[in-house]
Amino acid sequence: MELFEAIRTTRAMRRLDPDRPVATEDLWTILEAAAKAPSGGNRQVARWLVVTDAGKRAEIGRLYGEAWGSVRHVYDGDSPPSPLLRSADHLGAHMGEAPVILIPCSRGGDPASIYPGCQNLFLAARALGLGTALTTVHRLKEQEVKAVLDIPEDVSTWAMIPLGYPLGRWGEAPRRPVEETTYWDHYGERRARR
Ligand SMILES: Cc1cc2nc3c(=O)[nH]c(=O)nc-3n(C[C@H](O)[C@H](O)[C@H](O)COP(=O)(O)O)c2cc1C
Secondary structure, three states: OOHHHHHHHOOEOOOEOOOOOOOHHHHHHHHHHHHOOOOHHHOOOOEEEEEOOHHHHHHHHHHHHHHHHHHHHHHOOOOOOOHHHHHHHHHHHHHHHOOEEEEEEEEOOOHHHOHHHHHHHHHHHHHOOOEEOOOOHHHHHHHHHHHHHOOOOOEEEOOOEEEEOEOOOOOOOOOOOHHHHOOOOOOOOOOOOO
């Protein structure tokens, strides 16, 4: 897949096929893409926890669902619920059924050294037809998630990323036009692209 097409069509894919497994070789490929990302001082603090065990996925999926339930009201403005809310609700109910759940971790450190790897991984997954979604609400239940996975006290978990083949279609993510979000020479000064 062409890189710019992958960038345009990589988005939060929260509805994943629970019955279609992810090949181990594909897992290594996308984890290697994550490992190629930059980090502060090239310290490479990220550690990726790959959760495939069905029981552990169910347990951390339940914790994710509880965490999502406790913040859902923040996003619940529209009636009927927006597509984004419905998609987030689906993930809240089904996180544990994603064929793989990835947890980027680091001992201390700064998430600024973690998220470039996440984005590399999302793009690599997209190129292989695999869906992902960056989620962080599990952090409201982080201690419990860490207990399920035997994660040491001084290690932080920065995201919970479901991975699998999407049930829905790939599409281009809705984003503001770049001319609107780009300023030139001083803050607030926009230019037309052409
Ligand atoms: C820092 C961060 C945290 C996020 N946390 C969650 C989350 O906890 N749950 C969730 O369903 N989506 C989460 N998202 C996904 C965003 O909702 C999603 O990227 C955004 O709505 C754009 O979606 P799209 O790429 O499909 O257009 C998070 C995204 C970011 C960047």
